[in-house]
Amino acid sequence: MSQQGSRTWFFPDGDIPEPGDTEPKGHESLLMLNPQEAEAEVMITVYFEDRAPATLAPQVVGAQRVRCIRTNEPIDGYQIPLGQYALRLVSSVPIICQIGRLDVRQPNLAYYTVMGYPSD
Amino acid sequence: MSQQGSRTWFFPDGDIPEPGDTEPKGHESLLMLNPQEAEAEVMITVYFEDRAPATLAPQVVGAQRVRCIRTNEPIDGYQIPLGQYALRLVSSVPIICQIGRLDVRQPNLAYYTVMGYPSD
């Protein structure tokens, strides 16, 4: 069997939606699936339009587990600011990553999702 | 011609929506297209956030047929629980797989779809 995933993932279009007043709240979710027998340590870089990128503290995805990070909430104390952003993930083992957005700026939710762009 | 598909597919973001009260009901659909001359036997592994993965009974997709599995319904008696999950499919012959979600938590449906991440 192949390496079952990629070590590097890119997400060009991040834009945290307003949460709104009712459930489900507007949010963005980053999903990381680790099908390996070993834990994954993931370095996340956040890119912006008009300033240098930020690097988050390393994130762990357990062996044979999926992990969801809400990018609209603080990640180890770091809050991604409002406005256009992009992500790069570099993992210690091959993983598979997808991002989703739920927008509730109107009475009905709208979905937006894309598998990341894999590299390596 | 090439091998026409992949043997391994990953879907990081599964999350069964509430069915709601009216048609169309909220659901998730896994689509498997088998363009080969031979039947495909597909092993499906379900990953979770906080427990060991589950393996379903082998699923068959006929030669030159498409098959839809509703992941919100029992699959050979196994019901995927509510909450975040992920899928890995390993097929005996190359196939092509996509997942879709129809969410009706509000008066109007919302769609969410992604081609799987192929591997091999």
Added chain:
Amino acid sequence: MSQQGSRTWFFPDGDIPEPGDTEPKGHESLLMLNPQEAEAEVMITVYFEDRAPATLAPQVVGAQRVRCIRTNEPIDGYQIPLGQYALRLVSSVPIICQIGRLDVRQPNLAYYTVMGYPSD
């Protein structure tokens, strides 16, 4: 520069929506972009859940043109039936293909799109 596209494309999840009564009408659109200097001749195979696949008359996409086929309308006299279907496209030159669905079963439209799975 590379070959700029693929000769074979797969779309596992086709399902023609009801047109509804108001504009925009529910539909599915298959987009084919031909960036080459030569015309593309595209053979389209339609797969089903429970019967043998159908093959359409060859379709042409002009050199350096994009073409949209509404799969809910007859294609050279052939109407794809209602229900689950899948597509394979085999082109004489490399092209790039995407499918979209616009669903109006409720008062507000819902979108569903995916780049095809390329092969070759």
Added chain:
Amino acid sequence: MSQQGSRTWFFPDGDIPEPGDTEPKGHESLLMLNPQEAEAEVMITVYFEDRAPATLAPQVVGAQRVRCIRTNEPIDGYQIPLGQYALRLVSSVPIICQIGRLDVRQPNLAYYTVMGYPSD
């Protein structure tokens, strides 16, 4: 590490939506993430159904920056006309590109997004 992106990207399904009267306005956004240490110069070709392609003035994406181009607004004085169009991007360094559409033809917005098809 690999080359971290592709130099050529294709988007088969462009179709600028009506802006509507309220926020958020209907639009299409092209996102370009440049994770490299060097600036990216991007040549954009616009394809149509029934006429020769148009080539825009070169666009710049700063080193380690993401850039958003609203394709419904003039780009260096060139306005993409209404109707079906497609895009090819050729960059001087590897980048990662995604397109999104926000449609407000009804009271609630609808989203449509896809990672581009990478080539090279």
